[in-house]
Amino acid sequence: MKDWYLLYCKRSEQERAVINLDRQGVECYYPQVTVQKVVRGKRVEAFEPLFPSYMFVYFDPEVVTYTTVRSTRGVANFIRQGAVPQVVQPDLIYGLMVNEDSEEQRKKLSHLPQPGETLKLSKGQFKGIEAIYQEPDGEKRSFMLINLLGKPVKVSVKNEDIRNK
Structure with a gap:
């Protein structure tokens, strides 16, 4: 009897695993989201695994x-519970499939502040300081312009340390 299971794949090899598992008659699914990334200095939308x-x-x-x-x-x-691969409930999978392409989900996961937007840092070494968003810096960091001792300084901070003013 067929069941859903959860696999852990080697880093960045989900596509390779899908191709090889498909050849063996195994159905594969990994939810993807549209995110905004900076590639060669330009903001582009890309699909990434959730x-x-x-x-x-x-x-x-x-x-x-x-x-x-x-x-x-x-x-x-496999992700296991003891020695046995863990069976995943089909309702969870179907729920992910239904919500994967929703516009609301895309907005939540791909929101980045606009350059020039004033934000307040909520965590980290600059907690409580107001900053001006400059640009994204990789997946989880952003460049911010903060005012230290009367002089603007460009710093890189984690995205989760930022909150709207």
Whole structure:
């Protein structure tokens, strides 16, 4: 009988795992979201996994064995409860599939402040300081312009340390 399972994939090898598992008749699903990224100085929209390095697979262990799936290129291992791979409830998977492409979900996950927007830092070494958002700096950091001793200084801070004024 077919069930959904959760796999941990090798870093950035989900696509390779999907191709190889598909050849074996294993259905694969990993939710993706649209995020805004800076590539070569330009802001672009890109698809990224909602859960990096994790993938849901649907198969019958009597047809395709756990060992075969685990040994597939790109796959690291099953998420287990004890020695047995953990079965994932189908309602969870279908809920993710339904909400994956919603406009509201995209806005939540891809919101970045606009350059020039005044923000207040909520965590970290600059907590409580007002700053002017300059530009994104990678996945989890942003450049901010803060005023230290009367002189504007450009610093890099974690995105979760920022809150709107």
